[in-house]
Amino acid sequence: MDVVARHLAALDRLRTRDLPAGGAGHLTVELETGHGPRPTADDLHALREAIAQHLGARWGEAPPWGQLTLRLRLARGEEIPEPWATLCLRTDELDVWQTGDVWLAVGVADRDETDELRLLATATRTAPP
Numbered sequence: 001m002d003v004v005a006r007h008l009a010a011l012d013r014l015r016t017r018d019l020p021a022g023g024a025g026h027l028t029v030e031l032e033t034g035h036g037p038r039p040t041a042d043d044l045h046a047l048r049e050a051i052a053q054h055l056g057a058r059w060g061e062a063p064p065w066g067q068l069t070l071r072l073r074l075a076r077g078e079e080i081p082e083p084w085a086t087l088c089l090r091t092d093e094l095d096v097w098q099t100g101d102v103w104l105a106v107g108v109a110d111r112d113e114t115d116e117l118r119l120l121a122t123a124t125r126t127a128p129p
Contacts, residue, residue, distance in 0.1 A: 004050045007031045007119075011055070014123045015104055026083040026124035031106075033118050044108045044119045051106055052095040064093040065105075065128065073129075080129055083122050091120070101125055 010031060019025055032044060039047075056062065070088035074080055080088065083105075087094060091107035098104075102123050109118040 003032075003047065004054065007047070007051055007121075008054055011051070011104065011106070011121055014121055015099060015102055017123065019102070019123060019125060025126055026122055028083055028087075028120055028122040031119040031121050033116050039117060041108065041110045041117055044110070044117055047119060048095065048106055048108055055095070055097055055104075055106075059097045059099055062095065062097060065096050066093050067091055070129065081126050083124050084126070084128055087120070087122060090118075096128060098127075103127060 010029065014027060014029055017027060019027060032039060032047065052064075067088040070080055070084060074085060074088065087105060087107060090109040090111055092111065094105045094107040096103060096105045102125060105120075105122045105124075105128075107120055109115070109120050
């Protein structure tokens with residue numbers, strides 16, 4: 001199974017899992033990390049784009065969501081619900097789809113130069129702000 005197909009299967013499992021009740025209400029998983037041969041940021045962004053093409057064909061094309069506005073809103077003291085507050089601090093853009101009552105987001109966490117690069121996926125019932 002190729003890497004994109006493996007991640008699409010993981011996203012399907014994530015989307016259909018029971019989300020935690022209460023305040024958390026979301027699940028975030030790492031699809032790829034720097035373990036093994038360390039992927040570059042370009043590698044992970046290319047993988048995110050390949051996944052987005054497949055999911056866009058499935059659920060409709062959507063442009064990536066830039067996270068700068070959410071970071072500015074956070075800096076002004078506005079309350080941004082989770083998981084969006086954390087995702088905007090970790091990623092520069094997300095690919096986001098709504099399927100039923102679940103929002104699915106995929107992005108590359110590469111904003112912290114001291115941390116490993118990560119391809120993240122989040123499922124939540126909280127709509128993006």
